[in-house]
Amino acid sequence: MSLKCNSPHTSNITNSGTKKKKISGNDSNSNNNATNATVATNIISSNTSSTPPPQLPPPAIISKTPPPLPQLSEEQKVEIKEAFELFDTDKDDALDIHGLKFAMKALGFDEKKPELLKILRQHDKNEEGVIAFEDFFKVMAERVINRSPIEEIHRAFQLFDDDNTGKISLHNLKRVAKELGENLDEDELQAMIDEFDLDEDGEINEEEFVKIMTEDT
Template identity: 55%
Template structure:
């Protein structure tokens, strides 16, 4: 994908991390490295960025940018669309989505075990004592776990 460049006008409001995230999603799912995403590649790339669109919405997005009738979207258009969507994201909703990744059993709490499992998935080898210390640090209601409100508070303070 050597011909890919990032659209400067839209991209200027994005962080470098967001720009890289868009680039990586496109690169990862451009299976044949032709600089375009077809319907299936686009749907999966968008889902990887946290956008779960219906079939109709994905097709409409392709139609919006399909000037050469390839039924695909090129990188510049993907970057523009994903950048705009990222800038419109509600940070609290993003934090809630992250909370769900930690809440392994869906009980609306991040327990020591949940934290340890996520750490292991990320290649971090935390001891139970370290996990307990992390939970204790931010557990405002002393129930031994982090609820969604506490998690939002932690993330918004940083």
């Protein structure tokens, strides 16, 4: 036997219950939507506000240190000093154009007058027509450092050829041997000349001297 409940109160209760269920369902959906929105917001927020990756430091700048300039040897320093002192005849620590010419020639640099005047103009602070030792040393240091082996040989030849004949004679060789303290007799010295005297003129010219000095041993 079925019972029908047509009471409006019962209907209201039923409807009310139904409404409650619907409301409850809507609340659940709202909660889910809110949760999803929060998660989405967190994801977006984490993506947009994430800390950027650390920047790599700029590549280091490598400073290339130039190679050190060549330095004068002690022997070369003495050589320059002695050349200056030899032609500083009045010992006033200065060379005029003639002293400069011969001091430079003793070091293997046979400069012409225009170049000598140029050097004096550059370093004659008091316009007295002379160059002091300090300036002479600077000028010659640069030249001596950059002197080529052939220039060295040319300078050595000039030390033998003190009479400026362009050749090394027996007389020249005897003088140098004496200065060096070599106890050689005349026959030995002449034999040295004969060995390298290619044109057989009894003397050694500069070309022959260069060949002697550059010949492989």
